[in-house]
Amino acid sequence: MKSYDVVIIGAGVVGAAIARELSRYKLSIAILEKEEEPAFGVSKSNSGIIHPGTQNPAHSLKGKLCVQGNLLIRKVSQELGLDFKEIGELIVAFNEEEISRLQELKREAEILGVPKVKLVDKNWLRVNEPNLNSQAIAALYAPTAGIISPYRLVYALCENALKNGVEMYTNTKAENIIRNDDYFEVHTPKGIFKAKYIINATGLFADEVSKMAGISDFRIRPRKGEEFILDKKRENVTNHLIFPLPSKISKGVLIIKTADGNPMVGPTAEDVEDKEDVSTTEEGCRKIFDLARKLVPFINESDVIAYFAGLRPVALKDGLRPAGEDFIIRYEDDVPGFINVAGIQSPGLTASPAIALMVCDILKNKGLALIKKDAFYSERKKPLHLFSIPFSETKKLIEQDADYGDIVCRCELVSAKEIKDAILSGATTLDGIKFRTRAQAGRCHGSFCTTRLMKIVSEQTGKPLTEITKRGKGSEIVKGTVYS
Ligand SMILES: Cc1cc2nc3c(=O)[nH]c(=O)nc-3n(C[C@H](O)[C@H](O)[C@H](O)COP(=O)(O)OP(=O)(O)OC[C@H]3O[C@@H](n4cnc5c(N)ncnc54)[C@H](O)[C@@H]3O)c2cc1C
Secondary structure, three states, X not given: OEXXXXXXXXXXXXXXXXXXXXXXXXXXXXXXXXXXXXXXXXXXXXXXXXXXXXXXXXXXXXXXHHHHHHHHHHHHHHHHOOOOEEOOEEEEEOOHHHHXXXXXXXXXXXXXXXXXXXXXXXXXXXXXXXXXXXXXXEEEEEOOOEEOOHHHHHHHHHHHHHHOOOEEEOOOOOOEEEEOOOOEEEEEOOEEEEXXXXXXXXXXXXXXXXXXXXXXXXXXXXXXXXXXXEOHHHOOOOOOEEEOOOOOOOOOOEEEOOOOOOOEEEOOOEEOOOOOOOOOOHHHHHHHHHHHHHHOOOOOHHHEEEEEEEEEEEEEEOOOEEOOOOOEEEEOOOOOOEEEEEOOOOOHHHHHHHHHHHHHHHHHHOOOOOOEOOOOOOOOOOOOOHHHOOHHHHHHHHHHOHHHHOEEEOOOOEEHHHHHHHHHOOOOOHHHHHHHHOOOOOOXXXXXXXXXXXXXXXXXXXXXXXXXXXXOOOOEOOOOOOOO
């Protein structure tokens, strides 16, 4: 039985951010993840927006943590070599009634402390967002909105936490939790993990894990969001993130700029029961493009190169009533040592560094000694991506290492060296490689590079080709060898 001060269950952005934050202190920490790699849950299927905090009720916990997270993510990105881009958002109004709604949103944002929000008029919009529907008459401008690669954020947080001593166990599902006098046992297929404190950061499954510990006053109901990714040639279709007025349950269908250049439209917001249902639909596509065209008329379905759906983990109180659509982050006094971090729907990606600080505070207030380590490695070397450097630099790199000249993914310009580096940093599946390097994320979706990628993974890890998977057990790609 392995023994830890803290066991974090779930390696999405929330678990990863908490792990990194706690790794500053003299603690033994393990993070358990049921999937083959981190970031395979909600954290891989979202819009990648670092929200400024404009569309959260004033005084909500998620609003407060969003504003803090937006500030903190800048430092985290700098330390971990991530590309965060501050591009600003516009919430657009088409009539006078909508302008008064913008004024309300502005007031709420100011109460939450969102910096520099202002109303802009039609003339401003013509100059700064020329492709916007000419019927738009005003917008709420929040310049601190930004974009980031959501999975690269998770991988960077995990890598840095591991460098600072956290132990990570993947393919390790928490199946049961037993509370003894002053410690817990987390039962998994890989054995029992003993912990003084447990942090439940399991996204869509937070209700089930909480129940294992004896707390069952909330239920997680997924809210599906379908998103459609457009060709990079449309990269500059807008200059900002474009939002309609939000509804009670969602921010509406947006025109999104992404960290990798492809614009995206979506997401829908549909309550579903199945926690594994990430299907997309023709109806969803139609709905999204109809709404997107109201914002930017020449957005077109023919530019779609890929699509996905993500599930927002919405918490329902007593299993029935919406818990105010807010996050549930609390120490469970009835089960001392157990902390729930649940209902982390949007803006959970943005809020993650602030959630991590809040969890550290809870632990400290409940008696865990947080003593700083003599050495905490805050920095991570920025991984190199050929697609983001000038050709003159690429030439120099090839002179140093010929693998940089061996282009594996032609759509996204990813070299054999980047693939090998991704494997060295922990990728074990083809999706893990895609999320880290973008190989297979272009127009051909891996038609050209999948076999080559499999060969590289096999050579680097010693795994036979039949064991190489898309995203873990059950998603093997080839069955065996055909002899002629
Ligand atoms: C369509 C959509 C768009 C969004 N857009 C944005 C956005 O633009 N900006 C923003 O800030 N937020 C956005 N969000 C919200 C954001 O994605 C989530 O808040 C965030 O990813 C939640 O992270 P998490 O770590 O709590 O959950 P997850 O990423 O799901 O992590 C939980 C992990 O726990 C693991 N797990 C579950 N059960 C167990 C178990 N029993 N044992 C071990 N491991 C287990 C899972 O496999 C998973 O890896 C969006 C969400 C959706 C769905």
